[in-house]
Amino acid sequence: MGGAGSSSNIINYADSSAETWVSGQSNLLYVTSWNGTLTTGGGTDQLIFGSQPTRPLTTSELNQIKFVNPVGLAAGTYDATILSDGEVVPTSTVFVPVPEPGTYAAGGTLAVLAAWWEWRRRRTKTQAGKIAVDGFRPVRERPTGLWPSRSA
Secondary structure (H helix, E strand, O other): OOOOOOOOEEEEEOOOOOOOOOOOOOOOEEEEOOOOOOOOOOOOEEEEEOOOOOOOOOHHHHOOEEEEOOOOOOOOEEEEEEOOOOEEEEEEEEOOOOOOHHHHHHHHHHHHHHHHHHHHHHHHHHHHOOOOOOOOOOOOOOOOOOOOOOOO
16 A cells, blocks of 8 residues: 555455355455554555455455555554444554464474484494494404304
């Protein structure tokens, strides 16, 4: 929207309660540099969806609207809330994205792989360090009784 020092921007959508919004992280509406009145609305920049009491936007739809660096708030991305007149304004809560479950799975797999790699590296280093005083590596003896003897 407009931002500091620019003209007013008022976007008024008709009631869209009968429309279905596609959900997902890639389907977010970002409002940048919004300059309005937080608690009462009616400021320089306004984003209006229908009017109450028809409840023009569901909670799920509101969660798809994000305000980026609104004027008067600390830099960040904020969730949206709807006022009684249908105007959508940023909340005072900063939006924190939640990673997809696949991100946790990939992170866990990488942690297990790193632990295995370190275990293997230390094991190899320990075995390579077993050098006898005379400079020869010790020969691992076979346990008795498991293999046939070579003297036969």
